[in-house]
Amino acid sequence: MSWVALPGSRSFRWRGMRQRGLTLLELVVVLTVLAAVAGILVPMLPNLLRKAHKSVDATQSGELAKALQMYQAQFTSYPDNFDLLTDGTTFPAYLPADGGAFGGFVEAASLTADEVKALRRVGIQSVQKLAADRTPNGFHPTRNPYAGSITTDAVSLDSAGTTTPTVKFAVIDPKNTGATSYAAILAANPSFLQTVINADPTARYVVFGVGPRCSMVGQVIQDAPMSTPQKKTFTPDNMYARVGVIFKVSGVEVERSERARFVAAVALEDDELETTEKDVTGFYEVSADPRN
Numbered sequence: 001m002s003w004v005a006l007p008g009s010r011s012f013r014w015r016g017m018r019q020r021g022l023t024l025l026e027l028v029v030v031l032t033v034l035a036a037v038a039g040i041l042v043p044m045l046p047n048l049l050r051k052a053h054k055s056v057d058a059t060q061s062g063e064l065a066k067a068l069q070m071y072q073a074q075f076t077s078y079p080d081n082f083d084l085l086t087d088g089t090t091f092p093a094y095l096p097a098d099g100g101a102f103g104g105f106v107e108a109a110s111l112t113a114d115e116v117k118a119l120r121r122v123g124i125q126s127v128q129k130l131a132a133d134r135t136p137n138g139f140h141p142t143r144n145p146y147a148g149s150i151t152t153d154a155v156s157l158d159s160a161g162t163t164t165p166t167v168k169f170a171v172i173d174p175k176n177t178g179a180t181s182y183a184a185i186l187a188a189n190p191s192f193l194q195t196v197i198n199a200d201p202t203a204r205y206v207v208f209g210v211g212p213r214c215s216m217v218g219q220v221i222q223d224a225p226m227s228t229p230q231k232k233t234f235t236p237d238n239m240y241a242r243v244g245v246i247f248k249v250s251g252v253e254v255e256r257s258e259r260a261r262f263v264a265a266v267a268l269e270d271d272e273l274e275t276t277e278k279d280v281t282g283f284y285e286v287s288a289d290p291r292n
Contacts, residue, residue, distance in 0.1 A: 060225045060243050061275065064210060065265040067220045068245060077123020078262065079216040083145070083209030083242065084155060085170040087132040094134060094141040095240050096270035103271040105185055105192075106207055107176065108168040115204065115249040116157050118260040124247075126154045128213050129167075130240075142226060142236040143212065150213050172205040172246070188272045196248070196263055203251025205263065207273065209242040227267045234270055244268045 072078050085091065086108050091101040101108075111119075131139055131147040138144055146153050155167055174182035174197050185192055197203070210216065212224045225243045226236050235241065246263040248254055253261065267274040 060227065061265040061267055064221075064225050064243050064245070065262075067216060068262060068265065071216050071220045072123075072262070074220070075123070078247075079214050079219075080123065080125050080127075081150065081154070081213045081215055082124065082127050082245065083211040083214075084127045084129045084167075085207060085209050085244075086130065086168045087147075088129045088155065088167050089132075090168065091170070092130050092132060092145075092240075094145070094238070095130075096234055096268060098270040101170065102207075102268055102273050103188055105188075105273045106170040106172055109171040109173065110165055110167065111169055111171070111206065111249060113165075114255075115206070115260075118249050118254050118258060119206070119247065120157050121259045122247075122261075124157060124260070126156045127208065128153050128211065129155055140237075141239055142241045145211065145240055146213070153213075170207040172207065174201055174203070185272075189274070192273065192275065193246070193263065200248075200251040200253060203248050203254065205246050206249050206260075207244050207246050207266075207268075209240070209244050209268065211242055227269070239270075240268070242268060244273065246273070 068078065085095065085101075085106075090108050091097070095101050097103075100106075128146065128150065130145050134141070136147040139146075172185075172193075176182070178184070182197060186194075193205075210224050214224060217224055227241045227243055233239075244266050246266060248261045248263050264275055
């Protein structure tokens with residue numbers, strides 16, 4: 001038995017209404033509203049991406065610092081096999097660089113025997129040198145920035161400090177002049193390690209990347225953290241996009257204890273080494289932008 005809606009009934013009128021389409025005027029009104037909404041939202045998208053970038057970087061560097069301290073507490077030493085950030089001689093071209101590696105915050109320089117020993121005494125026995133270029137089989141600038149295996153790429157920090165006098169590390173030296181001077185660093189980031197460096201102006205610092213070969217992975221972190229660049233020319237797929245750690249390797253404090261000291265975790269940006277504080281303030285600077 002079939003059911004048929006009678007003319008004049010509510011169901012008959014509803015069927016008629018469902019078959020009726022939008023008029024041209026109604027369509028124009030809808031499109032005008034959508035265009036107005038798009039005009040408001042589209043200009044906000046770049047700033048929303050910048051805010052997301054700052055937020056993720058602040059989280060990554062902050063959580064990495066906690067994980068490093070957790071590792072040290074659990075194993076009474078710091079992790080092995082950080083990324084050296086050089087190929088042993090210089091900074092590879094796939095490292096973020098705008099006016100020098102990481103904005104000129106670091107230079108490729110050797111460590112003294114005492115600085116190497118200070119790293120060994122806190123458990124850093126070896127580091128991983130990066131590939132000189134993009135040609136090695138299976139190379140990826142973030143996931144696999146190496147030329148060989150974890151064994152062949154290892155740079156041993158021997159107890160005498162004699163095997164690495166020619167190996168170049170990523171070094172911050174406040175005594176430098178020119179592009180890598182501390183004055184130049186402060187011009188880019190006025191608060192960068194200010195308290196630490198002012199407390200001991202003679203100290204030197206080394207910066208490592210935390211890559212997939214670091215012994216932290218599988219112990220206190222699941223994967224090596226990545227930085228989240230916001231430029232299409234600087235993404236994890238085309239540039240090295242990891243989070244870094246800074247150790248003090250010389251100065252009054254290190255000479256007294258003969259041990260390197262962990263100082264900070266930082267985002268390895270193309271224009272600077274960005275601390276958690278800088279990322280957090282950057283987030284609110286973007287939020288305060290009147291264009292947002």
